[in-house]
Amino acid sequence: PPRNSTAIRDVASVLHPYTDARAHQKNGPLVITRGEGVRVFDDQGKSYIETVAGLWCAALGFHNERLVQAATKQMRQLPFYHGFTGRTHEPQVDLAEMLLERAPVPMSKVFFANSGSEANDSAIKMIWYYNNAVGRPQKKKIISRLKGYHGVTIASASLTGLPYNHKFFDLPIAGILHTGTPHHYHNARPGESEEAFATRLAEELDAMIVAEGPETVAAFFAEPVMGAGGVIIPPATYFEKIQAVLKKHDVLLVADEVICGFGRTGEYWGSQSLGMRPDILTCAKALSSSYLPISAVMVNERVFEGLADGSAGLGTFGHGFTYSGHPVAAAVAVETLKIYDEIDIVGHVKRVAPTMQDGLRALAGHPLVGEVRGMGLIGAVELVADKATHANFDPALKIAPRLVKIAESHGLILRSLPNDSIAFSPPLVITEAEITDMVTRFGAALDELAVTLRR
Numbered sequence: 001p002p003r004n005s006t007a008i009r010d011v012a013s014v015l016h017p018y019t020d021a022r023a024h025q026k027n028g029p030l031v032i033t034r035g036e037g038v039r040v041f042d043d044q045g046k047s048y049i050e051t052v053a054g055l056w057c058a059a060l061g062f063h064n065e066r067l068v069q070a071a072t073k074q075m076r077q078l079p080f081y082h083g084f085t086g087r088t089h090e091p092q093v094d095l096a097e098m099l100l101e102r103a104p105v106p107m108s109k110v111f112f113a114n115s116g117s118e119a120n121d122s123a124i125k126m127i128w129y130y131n132n133a134v135g136r137p138q139k140k141k142i143i144s145r146l147k148g149y150h151g152v153t154i155a156s157a158s159l160t161g162l163p164y165n166h167k168f169f170d171l172p173i174a175g176i177l178h179t180g181t182p183h184h185y186h187n188a189r190p191g192e193s194e195e196a197f198a199t200r201l202a203e204e205l206d207a208m209i210v211a212e213g214p215e216t217v218a219a220f221f222a223e224p225v226m227g228a229g230g231v232i233i234p235p236a237t238y239f240e241k242i243q244a245v246l247k248k249h250d251v252l253l254v255a256d257e258v259i260c261g262f263g264r265t266g267e268y269w270g271s272q273s274l275g276m277r278p279d280i281l282t283c284a285k286a287l288s289s290s291y292l293p294i295s296a297v298m299v300n301e302r303v304f305e306g307l308a309d310g311s312a313g314l315g316t317f318g319h320g321f322t323y324s325g326h327p328v329a330a331a332v333a334v335e336t337l338k339i340y341d342e343i344d345i346v347g348h349v350k351r352v353a354p355t356m357q358d359g360l361r362a363l364a365g366h367p368l369v370g371e372v373r374g375m376g377l378i379g380a381v382e383l384v385a386d387k388a389t390h391a392n393f394d395p396a397l398k399i400a401p402r403l404v405k406i407a408e409s410h411g412l413i414l415r416s417l418p419n420d421s422i423a424f425s426p427p428l429v430i431t432e433a434e435i436t437d438m439v440t441r442f443g444a445a446l447d448e449l450a451v452t453l454r455r
């Protein structure tokens with residue numbers, strides 16, 4: 001490439017998230033220049049179907065004029081104001097009302113932040129503050145799950161249950177514990193039914209809370225469907241059994257809806273698809289179709305009352321971001337939620353999801369495929385070395401990253417997850433024809449990988 005190309009300048013100047021910096025110095029970036037619908041285009045003009053909507057987030061696809069208009073209108077009207085010390089502005093009030101109207105269970109108030117990580121950190125601080133306010137400051141431990149993903153700031157990275165988010169960072173911080181992953185394919189015992197597996201996981205959680213002392217355990221964080229940990233759909237009855245344990249020990253449930261919220265699982269919230277009744281709900285990503293950064297934490301009346309009593313008694317709830325409820329991001333989110341209503345996003349997902357789920361499941365017989373899983377417009381295809389034992393390939397073979405590379409030549413941007421799983425989470429507006437195209441191209445890439453492995 002020419003010396004002044006974006007690629008060369010990138011290598012010289014940008015430190016990339018989640019990137020092997022040495023390999024990047026050698027291989028350079030994929031430069032994306034524009035988007036349209038479910039596709040993005042690189043600097044050579046080549047088009048790709050974005051099978052994960054960027055990072056599970058550009059729900060309305062990669063160009064939406066109404067969101068552009070909403071942003072510019074708000075920028076002209078009031079480009080910035082904040083919510084500190086009781087100030088407000090209309091976009092954040094509109095958005096809070098819309099979220100409360102749409103909440104999966106009755107919620108009382110909405111706190112705004114800028115990212116999923118910040119939303120989860122904020123939720124942890126609210127829980128700690130709340131328990132201080134109601135006179136039980138020792139009830140502060142938080143439990144999440146191995147392979148859960150909740151972000152990368154110090155506290156949310158601690159919630160995250162993936163080794164590479166902890167290693168070399170001295171994480172998790174004290175008081176954040178992890179319980180088992182609800183993945184039947186890998187973690188169930190031979191012959192164990194989904195229900196028996198769910199019962200065992202709930203018993204393990206119960207035992208962990210009892211061992212720690214229920215008076216020290218404050219909350220349990222869970223994604224309805226684990227996303228970055230591998231698109232893991234919990235076994236039947238899982239959340240019902242988990243919630244019975246939480247109730248017994250008076251432990252709050254936080255639903256991390258950062259990926260699942262706004263239609264992804266085939267209901268408006270993953271909590272509805274999976275039967276969760278959270279006390280606190282965090283969301284981001286599709287909240288604004290990711291056109292601007294914004295996230296939200298919804299709290300129920302009980303938590304709000306505690307926080308309110310606390311800020312009267314203990315002193316101000318000392319937490320908030322310069323950009324909490326940023327008016328331009330909030331205006332874009334309001335417009336996004338209006339569009340979801342107008343196009344009946346949930347109805348659309350329900351209509352097109354079988355094309356994706358059936359299409360991917362048709363690949364289950366492929367020699368490289370171990371498990372195909374998913375619901376709504378989220379799914380994963382897991383590659384295995386041994387279909388009988390479910391053993392994955394030696395990680396050193398980098399099987400999934402190889403498939404990602406091959407797929408680029410088939411016009412697909414794929415995302416690989418742990419255990420050589422390939423994620424599918426396309427823009428929610430994807431059509432059936434586009435899904436068929438995506439699945440066909442993926443099948444061709446898989447065949448090409450099999451040829452290179454002679455399988």
Ligand code: PLP
Nearest residue numbers: 115116117149150151227258259
């Ligand atoms: N929670 C979940 C379920 C996520 O998938 C993510 C990001 O992928 C986060 C939290 C963190 O969000 P962010 O990257 O915006 O901080």
